[in-house]
Amino acid sequence: MVDVPPLLHARAKASVLINGLLVAIDDAKFSLDRFSRPLVLHNADSAYSVSVSGSCMLARYRGENLLISTRHQLGQGEERRAETEACVALYDDTTSSEPTLLTPSGSIAATFSDLGGKFLEDILILTFERGDKTAQLSTHFLRLDDTKTLNEVEPRRIFGYLTIAYPTSGNQPILTPDSTSYEEFQTGFVRFALEPADASTEDHHMAFRVKEEVRKLRDFDGYSGAPVYFYYSDDGGQAHLGWVGIIRLGGNGLLHVHLADVIKRNYLSARTRPGADATKKAG
Numbered sequence: 001m002v003d004v005p006p007l008l009h010a011r012a013k014a015s016v017l018i019n020g021l022l023v024a025i026d027d028a029k030f031s032l033d034r035f036s037r038p039l040v041l042h043n044a045d046s047a048y049s050v051s052v053s054g055s056c057m058l059a060r061y062r063g064e065n066l067l068i069s070t071r072h073q074l075g076q077g078e079e080r081r082a083e084t085e086a087c088v089a090l091y092d093d094t095t096s097s098e099p100t101l102l103t104p105s106g107s108i109a110a111t112f113s114d115l116g117g118k119f120l121e122d123i124l125i126l127t128f129e130r131g132d133k134t135a136q137l138s139t140h141f142l143r144l145d146d147t148k149t150l151n152e153v154e155p156r157r158i159f160g161y162l163t164i165a166y167p168t169s170g171n172q173p174i175l176t177p178d179s180t181s182y183e184e185f186q187t188g189f190v191r192f193a194l195e196p197a198d199a200s201t202e203d204h205h206m207a208f209r210v211k212e213e214v215r216k217l218r219d220f221d222g223y224s225g226a227p228v229y230f231y232y233s234d235d236g237g238q239a240h241l242g243w244v245g246i247i248r249l250g251g252n253g254l255l256h257v258h259l260a261d262v263i264k265r266n267y268l269s270a271r272t273r274p275g276a277d278a279t280k281k282a283g
Helices: 006-010 028-035 115-122 132-136 260-266
Strands: 015-018 021-024 036-042 050-061 064-070 086-090 100-102 106-111 123-127 158-165 172-175 182-186 190-196 205-210 227-233 239-251 254-259 279-281
Touching (some): 028 036, 064 239, 123 260, 239 260
Antiparallel strands (some): 064 123, 190 205
C-alpha cells in the first residue's frame, strides 16, 4: 500500500490532480488502478481463449488512446505473439459483470541506429481506433498531455513514487468442469510505494526498490509494462501526478524503468495527429 506520511500534508494540499479532477490525496492510489491493467493475449488456436503476460499502462496522448508495455512480453523467437493478439479487458463501470475486450488497431514503432539504444526498441505502444465504446471507456486512460515527466519537475518537489502491477503469481485461471477452457480468469495486482535506488542501470533508465523498512525477497515476474508514477507539489502547494515511465524488468530487488520522457520523445511524438504514420525512426 502507498500511504502519504502525515507531515507531507503540510507540503501538499489534501487533493491531487488526476486527469483534471481533484482526488483526495489518500485516495489517489486507488484512482490510479484504472490506468494499470494486465496485458491479455488472445489465443485463437487454443482451447484456452486468453492468457496474461505481465502488465500494461493505458494512456491518452494528443487525442489517441494507447496501450504502453514492452515487446518482450509478447514472447521471443518463434514463440513471439503478434501485436494483434494483445488486448485489454475493461469494465464500463463498477456495476458491469462482463468486461469489454479492447483490441488494438495499430502500433507505434521506433528504430535506433545507436547500438547502445537498441534496448529502447523493446518499448511497445499499441493504438486503438476511436469509437463509441472506446469513448465510453475513456476514463481508463491517463491523459499524458496534462502529466509531467521527471525531467520537467525539480527533484525537491517530489514526495512519493508508486507502481501498480499484475504479478504472474496473482494469475488464477478457473477452468470449466471438463478442463478444456477457461470459465473465468482472475488476476491479482500489487500496489507498492517505491524509492529510487542508487544502482547502475541502462541509459534512459532509472532503478527503484520497493520502499519498506525490512527488505523482502520478491518475485518481479509480471511487473514488466507496469507504470511508475510520482507525486509532486507546485509553488502553491497543490499536489500533482507525474509519470516516471514503465517497468522494463525486475530482479535482485531492483525494478528498471524506461523513462517517460524517452518514450514521449522517441515514440509518442511520431503520432503528430490521429491517423499519422505509426512508424518513426529515431537515433
